[in-house]
Amino acid sequence: MSSPEEKKKKRKRMTTTKKKKKPSLVLSPTPQSTPNPSLPDDLLLSCFARVSRLYYPTLSLVSKIFPSLLASPELYKTRSSIGHTESCLYACLLFHPDRIPRWYTLCRKPDQTLTTNETMKLKKKKKSSGYALAKIPTPHSGPARWSGLVTLGSYIYNIGGPINDGDEEHSSSVLIFDSSSNTWREGPSMLVKRRYPGASVLDGKIYVAGGCKDCSSSSEWMEVFDPKKQNWELVSGPGAEICGYSINKSAGFDGKVYIFGNSKGLAYIPEESRWERVGWEMDTSWPWYSYAVIDNVLYQYNGGFKWYDTKVGLWRGLKGVKGLPKFPLYIARLADFGGKMAVLWERVLASTGFKDKMILCAVITLVRRNDEEIWGKVEWHDTVLTVPKSCRVDYALATTV
Template sequence: MSSPEKKNVLSPLPQSTSFTSLPDDLLMSCMARVSRLYYPTLSLVSKSFRSLLASPELYKARSLQGHTESCLYVYLASSYDNRWFTLCRKPDKTLTNDTSLNKKSSGYVLARVPFLHSPPAYFSCLVAVGSDIYNIGCKSRYDFKPSSSVLVMDCRFHTWHEAPNMQVELTSLSASVVDGKIYVAGNSCLYAKKNSFEVLDTKTKTWDPELPCSYTKHSFYNSRSSCIDGKFNVVACGDMVAYNSKEGRWDNVETRRGNYMFLDCYCEIENVLYSAPFGGFRWYDTEVRMWKQLKGLVGLGKLPLPGTVRLADHGGKMAVFWEENLGSQKMIWCAEIALERRKSCEIWGIVEWFDHVLTVPIGYKFVKALAATV
């Protein structure tokens, strides 16, 4: 009697391992390698993901693995609200054709930072140092009451905390960063020419004793500042002066450098000052002491008036934001431009992408764009 035939029984396939079932250390290591551009989308996956993305251990792992990156933030304000946004990747990865521009979607969008409350601020009082954004003075541009308060946004966890107050209450100020220190020039009286100058060491979280401000020709009220050649440059009433920290003195600087700084559409990138006045781009050549046209920029077209344009240093590239009004709403556009010095006297801009990244009510004003390292 022959033995019964053996049936071919297929063994069940092993179940695929869920990403969330990985050991915590391995999951943390994987997430640390993911670009911050995807974090707003990943936070929607589950509560455990949101908890992981907000953990200090994740950012320690990113730092140890060398995965920190430049992250763009923008601040918009209206008469009734203040909002922060950060540039990220769209949840939908599908690229859609835009026939009006004859191009594909970049896949970028501005996602709102989920603050319960955001303090008011204006262009010249916002600076970024490492993973922190400092709001010096903490008030709107139309608030003329003097203030000495300082608030800090930790861009890793999107939380605000207080920093040591300035030693002098100011009605108007301008701040810039030099070697990790925040230099602040301002005016402590609305109707009198009483200049003030202080320096915050962001490592020790202390303000240097009030420094003598020997520059008294013009008031620092409504001034603008920048950092070039390791010096703190201030434009006041058309004149530009620079503070030399090594020698502790103020030096006169060529006036032309500050010509386009009052328009709030300027930034410094790798020790070069850029501006976007009147629909075009300029950079300041310190050797010949004059503004020059930024060449290239193929496909970008002419930008609108300078009051609606903001520039930011995005990891050595130029991030450009501008507005387009549409009745009761406005569209926010963004472009990323790589900068290339082809000759000693020429800088070219290569447009890597540009796209519509946000739509907001018409009442919002684009105050500033800046980047933190996270």
Template structure:
């Protein structure tokens, strides 16, 4: 017969095992959540956290790229603007997206600061045709690469990056094999201006085609752009004031009014854009960084004005850095490069940092104030890498 002491010991051990098992069950996540519930939960999580969630498991990666998830996000009103960055590397191109990575500490020159938590994460996107600042545009959840790119040989091709599934698909081709082009978006239509080699006349001719992103069809008739219009070779374009503006090398700026179906000359105020890729349009206002200064274009007075309100080192960027701008839900996203390590020996190319700042914009009569929401070092890359373009997709 067992003693009362041994019986007590057995009963105590049994209770301990039961308690431990119960505690483990409470701490362990339920691995068998219904698919609909899991979909509903993830759809409400900010897209900024998706790169981290994709590391959980293969099934999570599959879920994060599924059409059902983005349908659920849309129905629940949780779509948001996400920044995508295209870098030209050696060799090829790489894509990154802005995401959250909390609890980081970075060195800001001689002072320490707590990281904003924003970083650029690599996006596993298959290789694509060469892109350029002028050939890449974003509409909704898609990024379009029109004609492959400028300066890389003739091309008809148009490809679309789906920023939900991170896959490329082909779109209807351009009608003419372009030598170079510049694309901009107006009312969800993509306006493409460029040059092609006319075999009949053995000369360069301009073209302007319009792609409707809703119907995925090019307009049946190309828009006339010959006569006294300057050659569109190596031109830049932007859409403001309801018009498609083309900046040409010799004759300045012309604008196409789709409602009136005509071209108008607009003077020389926007001519500086021909030498720069540091501009973007936000809510019908054109923003520009020139020699490190933040500026905006007054369409009524047809002149550039300085942005006010910025303070400290971000009131003016170094004049020799490469800068790219994007509309991020009505805020100005600015990315620029900064050399980190100097060239110190043959064969050592060094590294450089990519910084990002998000600026809230406030219009006050005849001026625009900028307020810095956050800024941070978001990526370090080899010095030979170059910023191509920053775009915002809605997903």
């Protein structure tokens, strides 16, 4: 017979054996952390300057003092001094029924520890790119649907448009978004009130054409903004007989500002202060589709990616782009993403009863092999945001900071 003491030891061993199980990976909550008080701000800024901007939205959640440091001018002076500048992709989303534009930026998702079951599910699916669109907690940017939006350096310019969304009243206002601090401010107003003008950038200046109430006046048809002088100047128009037509889109490249509307094409040459007609070889249908100027070449998507430059003088197909699903013509939004092409598009989700949609993004590397061939390679594409079906992507823009 076993003694009472031996029975007690036996029960203890059995209890310990039952409790031993194979450990599993679980989602662990992120510990609430604060920066070490011994680390001064200048050291933190030096560390942040060496981190990609893609991680800033996540870093801003770590500590209460991090958002102010990440938006400080000193941080971007440090980044510039060490040569760590990069492109930042922004998306303007319009939500119905309020039609208030909301701004998002591309970022990296924070790392997570997954359970064993979740890891097994991910292995069966396509590997995530790790990118997402993060909402910018910034004040209202003003109407964007009927204004001209362009980027210049680290700034996004929201030019003209209606005073209030849906109004017919034209506006001369200019709102400037500083992508280093993610804040909007008022800029110098235009000389002429404009609604849905054609806006483009060429050689560090912003050109705005059309959109005025009475565009028959050649002297008011176009104006140019010089960010160094911080002022607007009127540009001599192409002539009263062709100033009245509406402007669809404009693009600046190869030393010219191209403007199209009502099947009429014009080009303004600032160095010579003169206008010229644009022939049919440029295909006046391009303004109706999404387009972007990247490294002095005009790209568009109209069921396939095409490119145009003045050396070739003809539209040619972008070769080598594989792995992207087809998407509707008028949904794609193109942007110059640091010499690469960023594409945003939408797809309605059947799994939610068609009540929601996915915002998808792709980044394409562009390589020019000769005057007649440009090849594109898809670096990655993935779903970056889920939104209500009524939402849509209005603009895709990229700044440099």
